[in-house]
Amino acid sequence: MIIPVFNEASVVAGVVEEVLQTFPHVVCVDDGSSDHSVSEILKTDAHLVRHPTNLGQGAALQTGLAYALRRPGAQFFVTFDSDGQHRVEDARAMVDVARDGDGDADVVLGSRFLNHARDIPALKRLVLRTVMALSVAGRRLRLTDAHNGLRVFTRAPAQDIRITMNGMAHASEIVSYLARRRWKVVEVPVSIRYTDYSRSKGQSLINGVNILFDLSIRQRGA
Amino acid sequence: MLVKLILIAAVLGLFVAFLRSKPGVRIQAGKRVAVILFAAVNIYAIVRPGDVSAVANLIGVGRGADLVLYALVIAFLMGMLNFYVRFKAVDQRFTALARAMALREAEAINRERFPDDDVCASTAVGPGRGDAERG
Numbered sequence: 001m002i003i004p005v006f007n008e009a010s011v012v013a014g015v016v017e018e019v020l021q022t023f024p025h026v027v028c029v030d031d032g033s034s035d036h037s038v039s040e041i042l043k044t045d046a047h048l049v050r051h052p053t054n055l056g057q058g059a060a061l062q063t064g065l066a067y068a069l070r071r072p073g074a075q076f077f078v079t080f081d082s083d084g085q086h087r088v089e090d091a092r093a094m095v096d097v098a099r100d101g102d103g104d105a106d107v108v109l110g111s112r113f114l115n116h117a118r119d120i121p122a123l124k125r126l127v128l129r130t131v132m133a134l135s136v137a138g139r140r141l142r143l144t145d146a147h148n149g150l151r152v153f154t155r156a157p158a159q160d161i162r163i164t165m166n167g168m169a170h171a172s173e174i175v176s177y178l179a180r181r182r183w184k185v186v187e188v189p190v191s192i193r194y195t196d197y198s199r200s201k202g203q204s205l206i207n208g209v210n211i212l213f214d215l216s217i218r219q220r221g222a
Numbered sequence: 223m224l225v226k227l228i229l230i231a232a233v234l235g236l237f238v239a240f241l242r243s244k245p246g247v248r249i250q251a252g253k254r255v256a257v258i259l260f261a262a263v264n265i266y267a268i269v270r271p272g273d274v275s276a277v278a279n280l281i282g283v284g285r286g287a288d289l290v291l292y293a294l295v296i297a298f299l300m301g302m303l304n305f306y307v308r309f310k311a312v313d314q315r316f317t318a319l320a321r322a323m324a325l326r327e328a329e330a331i332n333r334e335r336f337p338d339d340d341v342c343a344s345t346a347v348g349p350g351r352g353d354a355e356r357g
Contacts, residue, residue, distance in 0.1 A: 029324075042335075045336075047328065047332045047335075047336070048328060048331060048332065048335075049324050049325065049327075049328035050324055050327065050328065051320055051321075051324050052320050052323055052324060053320060055317050055320055055321075059317050059320075059321070062321070063321045063324055063325065066321065066325060067325055067328060070325075070329075164314060166313065166317055
């Protein structure tokens with residue numbers, strides 16, 4: 001279980017404790033937080049990896065994967081947001097899908113839209129749908145939600161993937177990677193706990209512009 | 223009117239060509255030659271503004287100063303893009319460095335915090351914990 005953390009001191013310990021009840025091995029990647037997130041993480045039984053400086057969520061995920069991959073027993077790699085918006089039951093169910101799928105699910109993605117997602121604010125829903133409609137790779141995989149932080153990787157794709165988009169564009173990057181390498185991707189409906197806390201941290205439409213720009217320029221020129 | 227289309231097409235064309243180009247010695251050399259040429263043409267334009275105006279009239283841009291301005295815009299955009307892409311590459315190297323540091327430090331810290339956490343390794347199917355694997 002990989003949890004990228006950036007300035008979430010007020011909630012991270014609670015989130016980690018809740019996760020630890022179901023998932024014994026948790027890696028928190030502190031992305032150079034300037035608050036006391038680190039000491040909060042150290043209070044829990046989660047492994048801590050600290051970026052020496054802020055690199056971005058995509059970079060934190062890749063670091064967490066790299067660390068988790070070094071644990072030889074690890075078979076499933078779950079990415080989970082540190083603000084408490086995901087439900088541990090959903091993560092559990094997704095790992096079950098990956099395990100029981102018997103090779104039919106290399107990667108399991110959480111989707112907020114598979115079921116009627118009434119708990120999502122209307123504007124947010126519009127933003128996410130727009131990004132999805134613009135994503136060629138997402139359409140090819142028939143995904144309904146590319147920007148969900150809850151994902152389960154089996155070992156092979158986890159080892160293979162290289163997240164190079166350090167910022168928020170990593171979500172689209174992951175989807176296009178999955179489409180390109182033809183991993184078997186399964187979507188599972190999840191629900192989100194939109195608290196005032198998580199809402200204050202969500203992505204805006206403005207940030208969508210940044211994401212599209214980053215993606216269009218990536219890996220070109222020198 | 224025609225020249226406007228030509229100029230716009232040129233800007234977009236350069237943009238795309240630049241983005242699609244793979245890094246290499248030829249591109250590098252091309253960029254440097256372009257910079258030198260641009261400087262040379264500029265000096266010429268300063269010395270003999272009349273000639274630039276003549277060229278501008280010939281292709282229908284109006285004044286010579288406008289022609290220089292358009293050229294400047296193109297050069298500026300190319301320069302910006304060049305810097306952006308360069309910066310990205312540097313950023314990626316920086317990330318790799320920071321990640322290597324973070325992982326090394328984390329191995330030490332967490333081994334100290336969880337001395338008996340090799341439970342993880344005992345459930346392993348494969349070989350024991352080793353340093354062979356690097357991200």
